Amino acid sequence: MKAFRKTFLIMLPFLFVIISCKPEIESEYQEFYNQNYSHVLFILSGTAECLDAFSPDDDRVYTNLQTVGHNSGSEAWPSDLFIRDSSIYTICSGQNVVEKYDALSLDYLGKIYLKNGFNPLLLNPVGDEGQAVVSGFASDEIVMVSLEDLTMTGSFSSVYEEVTLADGSHRESKTAPTTKNAVGDNHFRSPSGIAATADTVYVSNVRYDSSILLTNGSGDLISYDGANVRAAGSFREATLSIFSTDTSNQTTTLVRELNLDDLYTQLSGTDYFPGNGLNPQSLFVLNGKLHVVCTGTNGGEERRYTSGEYRPEGYDLGDPIPGTDPDDGLILVMDISDAQNPVLESVISIGGSPVGFRSSRDSSRNVLYLAGVGGIQSYNYSTEQILHGSSDPILAGSDPSKDYYSYILFEDDILYISNFTNNSLNRIQVLNDGTYNLLDSKSSSGGPGALAFYTK
Secondary structure (H helix, E strand, O other): OHHHHHHHHHHHHHHHHHHHOOOOOOOHHHHHHHHOOOEEEEEEEOOOOEEEEEEOOOOEEEEEEEEOOOOOOOOOOEEEEEEEOOEEEEEEHHHOEEEEEEOOOOOEEEEEEOOOOOOEEEEEEEOOOOEEEEEEOOOOEEEEEEOOOOEEOOOOEEOOOOOOOOOOOOOOOOOOOOOOOOOOOOOOEEEEEEEEOOOEEEEEEEEEOOOOEOEOOOOOEOEEOOEEOEOOOOEOOOEEEEEEEOOOOOOEEEEEEEEHHHHHHHHHOOOOOOOEOOOEEEEEEEOOEEEEEEOOOOOOOOOEOOOOOOOOOOOOOOOEOOOOOOOOOEEEEEEOOOOOOOEEEEEEOOOOOOEOOOOOEEOOOOEEEEEEOOEEEEEEOOOOEEEEOOOOOEOOOOOOOOOOEEEEEEEOOEEEEEEOOOOEEEEEEEOOOOOEEEEEEEEOOOOEEEEEEEEO
């Protein structure tokens, strides 16, 4: 024992030297924090439920820097990301909260708990004093919040007017759209897009029905081969809710709700098949006009009627089945010179299944970029000219036919694209001659979604 102790004491200085010379291994977060970046792109990952960050200076993605979803043990389901001053705000739909983080340290600073079953989807700033409107996809409501104080400043407002119809059913619009399916069920709207002006908030709504039963001219259910016949489509008519805000932008009041499908039919002369609604997903106020981006049937493959299935009256063998057209995306352009009374004035048939995002606008060129089928679509919102439609999209991934782009952000002639299926951040350079150059694809945490730049 004494010999061992003597040997150990002799070796101790050498061990100290060896240990002290071992290089320090920093965590990815510590590396990111030590850089003290003045300009960084944050990435909200939906599947991994965390924040990543991309540094343009170092051309590097730092992954899993902070977990989002601190409200409970349930899944966070992060859906939106917004940065104001030195704070990061995330929407956690599964936990019904808006969370706040420090943009420098990524420390968790608190939350706004909304209510059970609200399922917040989007956050949109209103005014310049830190107010924002949050949409609840499941409860069909919006609510005003203070991002600075982390409080709700207004009550929950329904996205449509509740009235009693002749048959006693409730919660339907006074604009009398196609209100019920064949068996008389009501279908709640779900807010999808938000846009705001100085004193008005616009909210687009979808109505989803996975199984619309068909009736004949007498109103009786149609059966075929012993079963009730259901429409192929799943989206009912779209509506636009218009809210006024008070002078402090703390509360909202529903002014009216418009049936977008009716307005589209009146302007274009083209009717739609019940179940194949416009499906608006994003709203923008651009050059004083409201642009409603409609994804239509949201992709998929077109199907045509065959001899082995029921065909509604007026359809022949080989005709496209309504509700299965993957190339029916369009943009409704509305005059809002009278802010609370939008008027549909034109339609841009861009095709595909386009979706726009808060930061996907190139204001210097008047171009709006959209996530489409198989690539990125774009149009000039000043001239309403389609630049890249569904037939010639901007390609951003290794396999555009399978890639799903969950978010697009434009800054300094670079398109930043969240490639959800490929777990990567894709970058495209916008050249002066109107062409594009695919720069790279960088690995990120699982299911990258919303993007936002922070500048110190």
